[in-house]
Amino acid sequence: MVTSKVWVLKKHFEGFPKTSDFELKKIELPNLKDGELLLESVFLSVDPYMRPYSRKDMKEGDIMIGTQVARIVESKNPAFTVGTFVVAGSGWRTHFISDGKGLQLLPSSWPESLPKSLALGTVGMPGLTAYFGLLEVCKVKIGDTVLVNAAAGAVGSVVGQLAKIGGCKVVGSAGSDDKVAYLKKIGFDEAFNYKTVKSLDEALRKASPDGYDCFFDNVGGEFTSIAINQMKKYGRIAICGGISQYNDTVPQKGPYVQIPMLFKELLMEGFIVTRWNNRWEEGQKALLKWVVEGKLKYHEHVTEGFENMPMAFIGMLKGENLGKAIVKV
Ligand SMILES: NC(=O)C1=CN([C@@H]2O[C@H](COP(=O)(O)OP(=O)(O)OC[C@H]3O[C@@H](n4cnc5c(N)ncnc54)[C@H](OP(=O)(O)O)[C@@H]3O)[C@@H](O)[C@H]2O)C=CC1
Ligand SMILES: CCCCCCCCC/C=C/C=O
Numbered sequence: 001m002v003t004s005k006v007w008v009l010k011k012h013f014e015g016f017p018k019t020s021d022f023e024l025k026k027i028e029l030p031n032l033k034d035g036e037l038l039l040e041s042v043f044l045s046v047d048p049y050m051r052p053y054s055r056k057d058m059k060e061g062d063i064m065i066g067t068q069v070a071r072i073v074e075s076k077n078p079a080f081t082v083g084t085f086v087v088a089g090s091g092w093r094t095h096f097i098s099d100g101k102g103l104q105l106l107p108s109s110w111p112e113s114l115p116k117s118l119a120l121g122t123v124g125m126p127g128l129t130a131y132f133g134l135l136e137v138c139k140v141k142i143g144d145t146v147l148v149n150a151a152a153g154a155v156g157s158v159v160g161q162l163a164k165i166g167g168c169k170v171v172g173s174a175g176s177d178d179k180v181a182y183l184k185k186i187g188f189d190e191a192f193n194y195k196t197v198k199s200l201d202e203a204l205r206k207a208s209p210d211g212y213d214c215f216f217d218n219v220g221g222e223f224t225s226i227a228i229n230q231m232k233k234y235g236r237i238a239i240c241g242g243i244s245q246y247n248d249t250v251p252q253k254g255p256y257v258q259i260p261m262l263f264k265e266l267l268m269e270g271f272i273v274t275r276w277n278n279r280w281e282e283g284q285k286a287l288l289k290w291v292v293e294g295k296l297k298y299h300e301h302v303t304e305g306f307e308n309m310p311m312a313f314i315g316m317l318k319g320e321n322l323g324k325a326i327v328k329v
Pocket of ligand 2: 091
């Protein structure tokens with residue numbers, strides 16, 4: 001008999017999540033039936049979407065949603081060998097039983113030297129968000145000037161680097177001087193700390209006096225209201241996230257987008273990365289290749305210990321992470 005530890009949403013978040021909103025429980029797992037496998041989580045992901053999705057898709061008492069890199073420890077399914085690592089979407093659990101459906105093997109070309117946790121970050125869902133968002137929504141082309149916010153995070157850091165690979169000028173904003181220094185180190189042309197600049201409007205203008213062709217928006221709210229006025233005519237805005245609004249109890253009010261959208265003839269499109277589920281392999285292969293070639297750098301903010309999952313999640317929402325926020329069990 002195996003005991004699994006799980007984190008449950010004890011109370012729906014009101015405003016910013018608190019550790020008391022979560023509860024750690026133990027579940028006894030039954031013996032495996034034919035066709036099933038037992039897995040142990042090795043790395044778990046904490047992601048911003050968990051905040052809005054908890055309200056949308058979960059009820060109090062549910063196990064927190066999420067993905068992990070897990071190792072198969074027992075198998076009664078001939079398609080899966082003990083010792084294999086997979087990406088699963090089994091929520092905040094140390095151990096779980098699966099019938100194999102929905103488990104993703106790491107790409108066969110995954111080098112032994114590369115951390116498997118990257119399958120949750122640069123070579124996983126966040127990296128793919130950057131890849132498809134830039135390619136299919138922003139439709140970036142050589143010479144474009146691209147703006148990205150939350151730029152030192154899991155998605156933003158890949159956006160900036162892919163845009164550079166694609167021959168663009170890249171401007172990023174982030175919430176600390178260390179993050180800004182990191183952005184410059186990984187090749188951003190311009191970067192600034194949005195928390196300390198005197199005027200966001202001026203900082204954006206200084207970084208690109210001619211304006212922006214593409215804006216990859218991870219933040220929403222006031223940042224978007226200001227940045228939209230600095231788009232070039234026919235600019236494209238990819239609405240990837242709105243993290244500045246996820247914890248609002250009262251919805252933020254405008255300025256509204258219609259006037260700049262109209263007179264600059266902008267294109268603005270929201271997207272969810274799962275739209276390209278059928279091209280996951282293509283994206284992962286491309287990201288892995290760039291990582292292996294050293295063209296795509298990564299950084300992980302690793303929190304040790306399953307018992308620290310809520311803390312890691314809250315810390316990521318507060319901006320404590322540089323790169324992808326990961327929990328190592
Ligand atoms: N559309 C899709 O399919 C997907 C969308 N997303 C979205 O992309 C965005 C980035 O996600 P991800 O890369 O995983 O997370 P990050 O690794 O970027 O972590 C979140 C970061 O958001 C920043 N942040 C938090 N609060 C604010 C705020 N009020 N204003 C500005 N920045 C803030 C913090 O960085 P800082 O120190 O710079 O403030 C923090 O580190 C999120 O909005 C997320 O919801 C992610 C995956 C898929
Ligand atoms: C339980 C696993 C769900 C994985 C879904 C990932 C989709 C993320 C979409 C993000 C939207 C905003 O952050």
